[in-house]
Amino acid sequence: MNIREHCLNALIMVEKDNAYSNLVVKEYINKYSFTTEDKGLFTNIVYGVVSHKKYLLFVLAKYIKRPHKQPFWLKNLLLLSVYQLLFLDIPHFAVVSEGVKIAKKRGGLTKGNFVNGVLRNVIRDKEKGIDIPKSNFGKYISIKYSFPEWMVEEFGKLFKDSIELESFCNSLNKPVPLTLRVNTLRISIEEFISKLKDLGIESDLSPICKNGILLEPKTPVSKIEDFLNSGLCVIQDQSSIRAVEILGPKKGEKVLDMCAAPGGKSTYIAQLMENHGEILSCDIHIHKLKLIEEAAEKLGINIITTMLLDGTEGVKQLGKEKFDKILLDAPCSGLGVISSKPDIKWNKKREDIKEIVKIQWKLLQNAGELLKVNGTLVYSTCTLTKEENEEIITNFLQTYPQFKLEEEIRLYPHIHKCHGFYVAKLKKLR
Ligand SMILES: C[S@@+](CC[C@H](N)C(=O)[O-])C[C@H]1O[C@@H](n2cnc3c(N)ncnc32)[C@H](O)[C@@H]1O
Numbered sequence: 001m002n003i004r005e006h007c008l009n010a011l012i013m014v015e016k017d018n019a020y021s022n023l024v025v026k027e028y029i030n031k032y033s034f035t036t037e038d039k040g041l042f043t044n045i046v047y048g049v050v051s052h053k054k055y056l057l058f059v060l061a062k063y064i065k066r067p068h069k070q071p072f073w074l075k076n077l078l079l080l081s082v083y084q085l086l087f088l089d090i091p092h093f094a095v096v097s098e099g100v101k102i103a104k105k106r107g108g109l110t111k112g113n114f115v116n117g118v119l120r121n122v123i124r125d126k127e128k129g130i131d132i133p134k135s136n137f138g139k140y141i142s143i144k145y146s147f148p149e150w151m152v153e154e155f156g157k158l159f160k161d162s163i164e165l166e167s168f169c170n171s172l173n174k175p176v177p178l179t180l181r182v183n184t185l186r187i188s189i190e191e192f193i194s195k196l197k198d199l200g201i202e203s204d205l206s207p208i209c210k211n212g213i214l215l216e217p218k219t220p221v222s223k224i225e226d227f228l229n230s231g232l233c234v235i236q237d238q239s240s241i242r243a244v245e246i247l248g249p250k251k252g253e254k255v256l257d258m259c260a261a262p263g264g265k266s267t268y269i270a271q272l273m274e275n276h277g278e279i280l281s282c283d284i285h286i287h288k289l290k291l292i293e294e295a296a297e298k299l300g301i302n303i304i305t306t307m308l309l310d311g312t313e314g315v316k317q318l319g320k321e322k323f324d325k326i327l328l329d330a331p332c333s334g335l336g337v338i339s340s341k342p343d344i345k346w347n348k349k350r351e352d353i354k355e356i357v358k359i360q361w362k363l364l365q366n367a368g369e370l371l372k373v374n375g376t377l378v379y380s381t382c383t384l385t386k387e388e389n390e391e392i393i394t395n396f397l398q399t400y401p402q403f404k405l406e407e408e409i410r411l412y413p414h415i416h417k418c419h420g421f422y423v424a425k426l427k428k429l430r
Helices: 003-016 021-031 036-051 053-060 072-087 092-128 137-144 149-156 162-172 189-198 221-229 238-247 264-272 286-299 311-318 350-370 390-399
Strands: 179-182 203-205 212-215 233-235 254-257 278-283 304-308 323-329 371-381 403-411 421-428
Touching: 003 021, 003 036, 003 072, 003 092, 021 036, 036 053, 036 072, 053 072, 053 092, 053 137, 072 092, 137 149, 137 162, 149 162, 179 238, 189 203, 189 212, 189 221, 212 238, 221 233, 238 264, 238 323, 238 371, 238 403, 238 421, 254 264, 264 278, 264 286, 264 304, 264 323, 278 286, 278 311, 286 304, 311 350, 323 350, 350 371, 350 390, 390 403, 390 421
Parallel strands: 254 278, 254 323, 278 304, 323 371
Antiparallel strands: 179 212, 179 233, 203 212, 371 421, 403 421
């Protein structure tokens, strides 16, 4: 089976079984021994089609009636072929001939001719330029960058300037740079950079966090596999690293990570505490606790204890005023990580936000009570709606005046080259 057929099967799986594209991609890469080049193409096509689906369907609708009503295999074959024609630097004849070959195999000569006709029309119109009506700017952005209109409306509340809104939406469709957090419990940053150099990998220090290193674009993860396996570093976005630095955990403290799995931030808390003190890392899903334990072991950390906990009832289980510092990295709508999980575009609904906010509010109330006086609470999310961020924090500060806001930041992919992220640092005064 050739690589495009694998792409087609993977895309059908994503659509038919409602599977997450990142998990499907991982499953295929583990199951089949793709070449490095095929791995790259496979990942690019699957993510690309999911991410740009609305635009691709818009283009297809120019040539066929109700493209979304076509059988799964035919629709996805057209989507992946049109994606290659419009977004990738692959010779058109190769895309057409591969597409037609698969169509003939699955649907006979008629379907082969049909696919051939559609793709040739797309190639002809690509040269003229594909027109999207601009009379409604929100709608235009939602088609051009493939977002539901409600998401564009939410983003519009963040950027009044239409050029910035467009640049932001564009950047959410592009992968963030591969960022590593150096495990300074095992190696210094300088030594690590020199090890990378020995492998011919250039890197830059992160401009927004202390122990983060940005690798040159397209560095294959396989090149740093040994460093990851031996716990010299972990893959972690700059935004997550920064959130923990804002918490500022110190040696000897007692810290709660309330929603901790898979443990990326817990292990960095331990690193900043130089592996001295106590960290309680909780999560509501028992199977995820193992991930935290495995991560800690790999990095040489032994101050983390894991616990199954529904943080919305945290005080009931743990009692009041127990921790010097608390990280509440809350479950959220995830709009800031769309570049890594494009399915979020299509799976999240505006109505979901209200339900998520209710949980975030209960988590925050519990975190507030669990914190000692003079303690620090960091609330963070990888999403961008005001409701889940500034609004919930403002509401919290009004309801609980014993807390003071010390720092509040937003990080954006088009500015900071990382995931979209929000962090608020609160101090308990009495
Ligand atoms: C944003 S993720 C945390 C990522 C983690 N802090 C890290 O850096 O690796 C949110 C986590 O909250 C957990 N969660 C959701 N609802 C929860 C609840 N009521 N109590 C505790 N954990 C919860 C989810 O299982 C998920 O693992």
